[in-house]
Amino acid sequence: MDCSTIRDAFVNDAALPAGEVQDHLASCAECRDLYQNGGELGRNLALGASTAVAFPDDLFGLLEQKLARETGPRAWLRSRPSGLRFLLLLLPLLAAVIVGGVLRHRADLDEYPLQRVLMLLSIYLVAILIALGKELSEAPRGDAFRDYWALLVFALGVPILAAFAPATELSSQAHPGGALGCFGYGALLTLPIALLIWGFDRDDRVSLRTVCLSAAALGLSANLMLELHCGNGNAQHVLLGHASLGIVWLAALSVTRLLTHLRK
Amino acid sequence: MVSVCVARGNPGYIAPVRSDEELMAAYIAGDKAAFRELFQRYSPLLQRAMARDLRSPEEASDLVQQTFLHLHRSRLDFEPGRKLKPWIFTIALNLKREYFRRSKRRHETSLDDDRVAEPFEGPRGQERSDAARETERALRALPPEHREVIELHWFGGLSFPEVAEAVGSTVAAVKVRAHRGYVALRERLGDSALGPDGGDEASASVEGSK
Numbered sequence: 001m002d003c004s005t006i007r008d009a010f011v012n013d014a015a016l017p018a019g020e021v022q023d024h025l026a027s028c029a030e031c032r033d034l035y036q037n038g039g040e041l042g043r044n045l046a047l048g049a050s051t052a053v054a055f056p057d058d059l060f061g062l063l064e065q066k067l068a069r070e071t072g073p074r075a076w077l078r079s080r081p082s083g084l085r086f087l088l089l090l091l092p093l094l095a096a097v098i099v100g101g102v103l104r105h106r107a108d109l110d111e112y113p114l115q116r117v118l119m120l121l122s123i124y125l126v127a128i129l130i131a132l133g134k135e136l137s138e139a140p141r142g143d144a145f146r147d148y149w150a151l152l153v154f155a156l157g158v159p160i161l162a163a164f165a166p167a168t169e170l171s172s173q174a175h176p177g178g179a180l181g182c183f184g185y186g187a188l189l190t191l192p193i194a195l196l197i198w199g200f201d202r203d204d205r206v207s208l209r210t211v212c213l214s215a216a217a218l219g220l221s222a223n224l225m226l227e228l229h230c231g232n233g234n235a236q237h238v239l240l241g242h243a244s245l246g247i248v249w250l251a252a253l254s255v256t257r258l259l260t261h262l263r264k
Numbered sequence: 265m266v267s268v269c270v271a272r273g274n275p276g277y278i279a280p281v282r283s284d285e286e287l288m289a290a291y292i293a294g295d296k297a298a299f300r301e302l303f304q305r306y307s308p309l310l311q312r313a314m315a316r317d318l319r320s321p322e323e324a325s326d327l328v329q330q331t332f333l334h335l336h337r338s339r340l341d342f343e344p345g346r347k348l349k350p351w352i353f354t355i356a357l358n359l360k361r362e363y364f365r366r367s368k369r370r371h372e373t374s375l376d377d378d379r380v381a382e383p384f385e386g387p388r389g390q391e392r393s394d395a396a397r398e399t400e401r402a403l404r405a406l407p408p409e410h411r412e413v414i415e416l417h418w419f420g421g422l423s424f425p426e427v428a429e430a431v432g433s434t435v436a437a438v439k440v441r442a443h444r445g446y447v448a449l450r451e452r453l454g455d456s457a458l459g460p461d462g463g464d465e466a467s468a469s470v471e472g473s474k
Contacts, residue, residue, distance in 0.1 A: 004423040011418075030424075030439055033446035041450055045418045047396040048403070053312045054321040060303050063329045067336060081340040138338055138351075140432030141358045202337045204330065207362055 006031045010039070010046040077199040085136050085200045092196060093128065093221045096189040101228030108170040108231045116167050117228070120158070124224040127154050128217050135213035136200065148209075151216040156243050159223050163238040171233030182230050182241030186222030194218060208256055219243070284348040292339050302348075303332055310356050313420050317360065327363060331356045350429035353420055357412075357430060402452040410445030413438050 001016070001024045009016045025032050034042035056062075070079075080088070106112065131151055166172035197214045198206065226242040282290070282298070284305070290298035307328050314324035334355045342351070403411055416427045428438040 002423065003417070004421075007418060007421075030443045030446060033443060033450065036450060041446060041453070044395050044399040044453065045414070045449075048399055049418050049421075051312075051396065053308070053315045053324075055308060055311050056321075056325050059307060059325055059329065060300060063303065063332055066329065066333055070333075070336065075337075079337050079340060082338070138341055138354065138358075140354050140430065141361055202334055203362070204333075205366075208365065209362070 010042040100189045101225035106231035108168040111168040131216040148212040159243045163235040166233040174232040174234035176236035179241030190218040350426040353430040413441045
């Protein structure tokens with residue numbers, strides 16, 4: 001006997017063998033609660049389970065109409081298995097990093113310590129994988145804002161910390177100019193992937209969760225690409241140019257929360 | 265357990281009832297009737313789960329439709345050996361959370377909300393309705409994490425392991441949440457809800473105590 005049998009008995013007002021019930025109650029604090037005071041709580045909860053609910057007759061017909069509209073490229077993309085969706089998003093992101101950061105690399109790359117490259121690469125990749133994984137996963141969604149803020153701190157924090165510890169002589173003598181150029185470069189190479197993320201998203205309306213997690217993945221990829229592409233280690237330049245997609249993300253979050261607050 | 269049903273129009277024919285997982289596998293293979301059967305099995309449960317929190321039945325129905333639409337879109341994620349029921353409820357819970365996140369309407373369903381249906385008739389019907397309403401109010405006053413577990417178990421018909429899978433937690437954690445919720449419910453109900461049979465009778469669910 002298990003808790004579901006007890007629950008079903010209350011709902012169906014069915015009798016259970018006393019010995020088996022006693023054996024179960026001896027080891028189950030939850031079901032003991034139900035039987036307290038002559039089974040009052042169990043019977044009251046059973047009332048809720050037997051309450052009738054209004055249910056439209058044609059609901060399946062309406063669903064069939066919506067299913068009939070599930071055609072075209074987006075319907076195909078969003079119905080792929082999640083593992084494939086994940087790969088099909090990760091590969092273009094990595095390709096953008098390679099095209100923008102490795103093939104067009106920073107002038108002082110020869111002096112750039114390999115250990116630092118590998119460390120940053122690992123940190124960013126893990127964060128990108130987490131952001132994409134959370135966006136595409138069908139797992140239960142918990143406290144979304146905790147995830148967003150953690151990723152945001154990450155997207156902004158890592159490049160800024162990196163800027164305070166210049167890797168080469170050239171980056172230590174950098175100036176704040178050219179931030180807009182770096183922002184545009186990062187955005188140009190990563191933002192088309194936002195369209196792909198929209199295509200893969202299974203929700204009918206783009207949620208704040210999707211916006212934030214997509215921006216996290218794109219911002220982190222841009223950070224990584226620009227770390228490899230641009231040798232300017234000036235903190236102001238890094239904040240405005242390299243980590244800027246993260247800042248856009250922060251602004252989107254802040255504005256959304258402000259609007260929500262004003263609507264209340 | 266093997267269960268059977270009599271096929272419509274042919275009393276002599278006994279067709280096996282397919283499990284949820286068999287139906288889902290059949291749908292993935294292209295059997296559209298299997299999807300309809302899944303809808304018939306789960307839509308009332310989901311409608312009940314949604315209607316408890318949403319202000320209108322239309323909004324609840326819309327979320328039920330979205331749940332099945334999402335199930336259709338993610339059908340290729342379904343792995344053999346996985347149980348379907350917790351998965352459907354995970355989809356439904358995610359959609360419901362997103363709905364409330366978008367509309368910020370959770371708190372509109374206040375403790376004074378008298379939307380509890382009155383399905384009971386007869387001489388003791390009023391007493392049973394009062395008890396149901398008091399229980400509903402007490403449930404609404406619970407912390408969401410306790411309430412969610414109790415509602416999934418009682419009104420969604422999920423076992424505790426299935427609830428754990430649906431909410432992404434462990435069975436032990438889910439049972440602790442249920443226990444705390446039950447204790448709080450009993451405290452809140454206190455003298456206000458004596459139950460449909462008064463409260464001085466032994467439970468009618470145990471053989472030998474009747």
